[in-house]
Amino acid sequence: MNQSDDPAPIPRKRNPRGVTMEAVGRMAGVSQVTVSRALSDPSKVSPETMARIREAIAVTGFVPNALAGALASRRSMMVSALVPSITNIVYATMLAPFSDELKSRGYQILLSETGFDPEEEAATVEAHLSRRPDAMLLTGVHHAARTRRMLLGADLPVVEVWDITETPIDLCVGFSHAASGRAVAEFAHGAGYRQAAGICAGDERAQRRLSAFAERFGTLSGTDVPVARTERGNLASGRALLTQLIDKRGFTGGVVACSSDVLAQGVLIEAAARGLSVPRDLAVVGFGDQELADAVEPALTTVRVNREALGRAAAQALLTRIDGATPSRSVIDVGFTLIRRASA
Amino acid sequence: MNQSDDPAPIPRKRNPRGVTMEAVGRMAGVSQVTVSRALSDPSKVSPETMARIREAIAVTGFVPNALAGALASRRSMMVSALVPSITNIVYATMLAPFSDELKSRGYQILLSETGFDPEEEAATVEAHLSRRPDAMLLTGVHHAARTRRMLLGADLPVVEVWDITETPIDLCVGFSHAASGRAVAEFAHGAGYRQAAGICAGDERAQRRLSAFAERFGTLSGTDVPVARTERGNLASGRALLTQLIDKRGFTGGVVACSSDVLAQGVLIEAAARGLSVPRDLAVVGFGDQELADAVEPALTTVRVNREALGRAAAQALLTRIDGATPSRSVIDVGFTLIRRASA
DNA sequence: TTGTAAGCGTTATCAA
DNA sequence: TTGATAACGCTTACAA
Numbered sequence: 142m143n144q145s146d147d148p149a150p151i152p153r154k155r156n157p158r159g160v161t162m163e164a165v166g167r168m169a170g171v172s173q174v175t176v177s178r179a180l181s182d183p184s185k186v187s188p189e190t191m192a193r194i195r196e197a198i199a200v201t202g203f204v205p206n207a208l209a210g211a212l213a214s215r216r217s218m219m220v221s222a223l224v225p226s227i228t229n230i231v232y233a234t235m236l237a238p239f240s241d242e243l244k245s246r247g248y249q250i251l252l253s254e255t256g257f258d259p260e261e262e263a264a265t266v267e268a269h270l271s272r273r274p275d276a277m278l279l280t281g282v283h284h285a286a287r288t289r290r291m292l293l294g295a296d297l298p299v300v301e302v303w304d305i306t307e308t309p310i311d312l313c314v315g316f317s318h319a320a321s322g323r324a325v326a327e328f329a330h331g332a333g334y335r336q337a338a339g340i341c342a343g344d345e346r347a348q349r350r351l352s353a354f355a356e357r358f359g360t361l362s363g364t365d366v367p368v369a370r371t372e373r374g375n376l377a378s379g380r381a382l383l384t385q386l387i388d389k390r391g392f393t394g395g396v397v398a399c400s401s402d403v404l405a406q407g408v409l410i411e412a413a414a415r416g417l418s419v420p421r422d423l424a425v426v427g428f429g430d431q432e433l434a435d436a437v438e439p440a441l442t443t444v445r446v447n448r449e450a451l452g453r454a455a456a457q458a459l460l461t462r463i464d465g466a467t468p469s470r471s472v473i474d475v476g477f478t479l480i481r482r483a484s485a
Numbered sequence: 486m487n488q489s490d491d492p493a494p495i496p497r498k499r500n501p502r503g504v505t506m507e508a509v510g511r512m513a514g515v516s517q518v519t520v521s522r523a524l525s526d527p528s529k530v531s532p533e534t535m536a537r538i539r540e541a542i543a544v545t546g547f548v549p550n551a552l553a554g555a556l557a558s559r560r561s562m563m564v565s566a567l568v569p570s571i572t573n574i575v576y577a578t579m580l581a582p583f584s585d586e587l588k589s590r591g592y593q594i595l596l597s598e599t600g601f602d603p604e605e606e607a608a609t610v611e612a613h614l615s616r617r618p619d620a621m622l623l624t625g626v627h628h629a630a631r632t633r634r635m636l637l638g639a640d641l642p643v644v645e646v647w648d649i650t651e652t653p654i655d656l657c658v659g660f661s662h663a664a665s666g667r668a669v670a671e672f673a674h675g676a677g678y679r680q681a682a683g684i685c686a687g688d689e690r691a692q693r694r695l696s697a698f699a700e701r702f703g704t705l706s707g708t709d710v711p712v713a714r715t716e717r718g719n720l721a722s723g724r725a726l727l728t729q730l731i732d733k734r735g736f737t738g739g740v741v742a743c744s745s746d747v748l749a750q751g752v753l754i755e756a757a758a759r760g761l762s763v764p765r766d767l768a769v770v771g772f773g774d775q776e777l778a779d780a781v782e783p784a785l786t787t788v789r790v791n792r793e794a795l796g797r798a799a800a801q802a803l804l805t806r807i808d809g810a811t812p813s814r815s816v817i818d819v820g821f822t823l824i825r826r827a828s829a
Numbered sequence: 830t831t832g833t834a835a836g837c838g839t840t841a842t843c844a845a
Numbered sequence: 846t847t848g849a850t851a852a853c854g855c856t857t858a859c860a861a
Contacts, residue, residue: 159838161837161838161839162838162839163838171847171848172847172848172849173838173839173848174839174840174841174847174848174849174850175846175847175848177838177839177840178840178846178847181840185846185847186846186847187846187847190846190847202634202635202638204611204614204615204635204639205615205838205839206556206615206617206837206838206839207615207616207617207839208552208555208556208561208616208617208837208838208839209556209837209838209839209840209853210838210839210840211552211839211853212550212552212553212556212837212838212839212840212852212853212854212855213838213839213840213841213852213853214839214840214841214853215840215853217552219616227571227577227580227581228574228577228578228581230572230574233571233572233577234572236571237571237572237598240598249595249597249612249613249616250596250597251593251595252594252596253593253594254581254584267548268593270548271548271549271550271551272551272552272563272593273550273551273552290546291546291548294546295548375776375777375780376776376777376780376781377776377779377780379780380780407780410780410781410782413757413782414782432719432720432721433719433720435721436719436720436721436723436724436751436754437720437754438754438757438758503854505853505854505855506854506855507854507855515831515832516831516832516833517832517854517855518831518832518833518855518856518857519830519831519832521854521855521856522830522831522856525856529830529831530830530831531830531831534830534831549854549855550853550854550855551855552853552854552855553837553853553854553855553856554854554855554856555837555855556837556838556839556853556854556855556856557836557837557854557855557856557857558837558855558856558857559837559856
C-alpha cells in the first residue's frame with residue numbers, strides 16, 4: 142500500500158476566497174463545529190476557546206454565511222413582506238413597526254412591491270418562497286388562487302393585513318374598509334350635511350371605502366352621491382377631481398369624502414384657490430390621519446387607523462406562530478377612529 | 486459479501502417535507518440534475534423530458550430552493566439596498582427604478598433602513614453581507630471605518646448614492662448638496678431678494694445644503710442668514726419653524742430656503758394662515774421637486790434631482806460590475822436643476 | 830441528452 | 846467541552 146497504489150485524491154477548493162468557519166477554526170486551533178457553537182451559543186464553549194475564536198474572527202473579518210446556515214437549519218431568519226407600493230406612506234408606516242418588532246428577534250425583512258395586481262403578487266410570492274422565508278406578510282385579503290395554493294403548500298405562517306376577512310389564509314390583522322366608509326357617511330349626515338360627493342383613488346380598497354360611503358350617505362339623505370375617480374392619489378388629482386365635481390358634475394357644496402388624506406389636501410388647496418371656505422362652503426373628510434392631517438389649514442377631519450399597532454400586531458402574530466404556538470385569535474380587527482378636526 | 490457483513494446505512498431524511506428537485510426528478514423519471522438543467526436552461530433538455538418535468542413541477546407545486554442554489558453557485562441573485570428611511574419619499578422614489586432595473590435581470594432587493602446613524606449602518610451592512618448579496622447600494626458617502634473595511638473585504642460591487650465623492654468605496658452616483666445650496670442662494674440673490682433665512686431638517690446632507698445656502702447668500706448680500714432647525718422634516722415643522730423665524734428671530738421677509746419640499750409646503754401653509762402673500766411678502770424655495778411642488782398654491786420653486794435617473798444609473802453601474810466589466814466612470818454626477826415656479 | 834460525483838458553508842446528531 | 850460525520854438542496858465539472 143504505497144502512495145502510487147492509492148493516490149489520495151487531492152481535494153481542491155473551487156474558490157479559495159471567502160473566510161469560512163473552517164478557516165477561523167484553523168486559526169483558533171479548534172474545529173469548524175466549535176466555531177459554529179461559539180457563535181450560536183457561547184455558553185457551550187470554554188472561555189479560553191471563545192477568546193481565541195473571537196480573535197480569529199476579528200483578524201480574518203469573518204462574516205458567517207447565512208445562506209449555508211439557513212440551508213442546514215431550515216430557518217432562514219427572513220420574513221418576507223409584500224406591499225402594493227413602497228412609496229405609499231400608508232404601507233411604509235405600518236412596515237416600520239412590523240420590521241422593528243421582527244428585527245429585535247433577529248429576523249430580516251425581504252420586502253417587495255406587488256403593485257395592485259394579483260398576478261404580479263403571485264409571481265412575487267413565488268420568488269419570495271424560493272428564498273424560504275420563515276413567515277410572510279401580505280397586504281389585502283384578495284389573492285390569486287395560485288397564491289393561496291402556494292402559500293398553503295409552503296406551510297408557513299402568513300399574515301394578511303390592512304383589510305379583514307373571516308377566512309384568512311392563516312392570520313389576519315386589519316379593519317373593515319366598508320365600515321369605515323359607512324362611519325364617515327354617518328358622521329357627515331349627523332353633522333348636518335345633506336349633499337355629498339366622493340373622491341377616490343384607483344385601488345380596490347379605496348373604492349370599497351368610497352362605495353360604502355356613497356351608498357350609506359345616499360340612503361341617509363336620499364340624494365345621489367357622485368364619486369370622482371383617479372388612478373394616482375396625489376395632490377394634483379385631489380385638485381383636479383374637485384374641479385371635475387364642481388364644473389362637470391354639478392356638485393354645489395356639502396361634504397367631500399376622500400379616499401386619502403393627500404387627496405383631501407388637494408381638495409383643500411383647490412377650494413382655497415377657488416375662494417371657497419372650508420368647511421362653510423365645502424366640508425372635507427380624509428382617510429388615514431397622516432401627519433399632514435393635523436398640519437393643514439383647516440386641520441383635516443379624517444379616519445385614523447392605528448398603523449403602528451397594526452404592524453406590531455402582525456409581527457407578533459407571526460412570531461407566535463413561528464414559535465409553534467397558536468395565537469389566541471387568528472383574525473384581529475384593529476378598527477378605526479373618526480378624528481374630527483376643522484375641515485368637516 | 487452478504488447483507489449482514491456490509492449493512493448499507495439507511496439514509497434517513499431529516500425532514501421529509503418540502504418538494505426537492507430529487508422528488509420532481511423521480512416523478513418525471515429523470516435524475517435531479519436534469520431537473521436543475523431544465524430550469525436553468527431548457528434548451529439542454531429534450532422536449533419530451535421537459536414536458537414530463539413541467540408536469541411533475543405542476544403536480545408537486547415545486548418551488549426551487551434559492552438558498553441552496555445560491556450556496557452552490559455562489560450567486561445569491563440578491564442586491565441589498567440600505568437607505569436611511571423607507572418612509573422618506575425621496576429615497577423611496579429612487580429605489581423604485583433601481584429595483585425595477587435589477588428585477589428585470591432577475592435580482593431581488595434586500596432592503597433595510599439604517600436611520601442616519603453610521604453605527605447602525607455598519608450593523609446592517611454586516612447583517613446583509615451574511616446573506617451574500619451580489620451587490621450593495623448605500624445611501625451617502627460617509628460611513629463608519631468598519632463599514633468600509635467589511636465592504637472592501639467582501640469584494641462586491643458597491644454603489645454609494647445621493648451624494649458625491651472623489652473617493653467612493655467602489656462606485657458613486659449622486660450630486661453635490663453644497664453646490665445645490667449655493668445654486669439656490671445665487672438664484673435668490675439674482676432674483677432680487679436681499680434678506681434670507683433657512684429651514685432645515687436634521688439629516689447631515691440637508692444641513693450641508695442649508696449651510697452652503699446660508700454662507701453663499703450671506704456673502705452675496707452681506708446680511709446674516711438665520712437657519713432654523715428641526716429633527717422631523719414634516720409639514721408641522723415647516724409651520725413651526727417659520728413661526729420661530731418670524732416671532733423669535735426677527736425675520737421680516739425675503740426668501741426662505743427649505744431643505745425639503747414638505748418643509749416648504751409647511752411654510753406656505755403657515756404664511757397663508759398669517760395672511761402673508763407668497764412670494765410678495767415671503768418667497769419660498771424647496772428641495773426635491775416632489776409631486777406636491779407643482780400642485781401647491783402658489784406652485785413651489787424648488788431644486789429637482791432626477792431620482793429616477795439616479796436609481797437607474799446606480800442599478801446599471803452595479804450590473805456592469807456584476808457582469809465583470811469596468812464601468813466607464815466610477816463616479817457619476819447626475820446634477821440638479823433649479824425649477825422656478827411661483828413661490829420665488 | 831443524461832447521469833455521477835464533488836462540492837457550497839453551515840447546523841444537527843451522536844460519540845468521546 | 847469538543848469533534849467526526851451526515852445532512853441541507855442545489856450547481857458545476859466531468860463522464861457516458
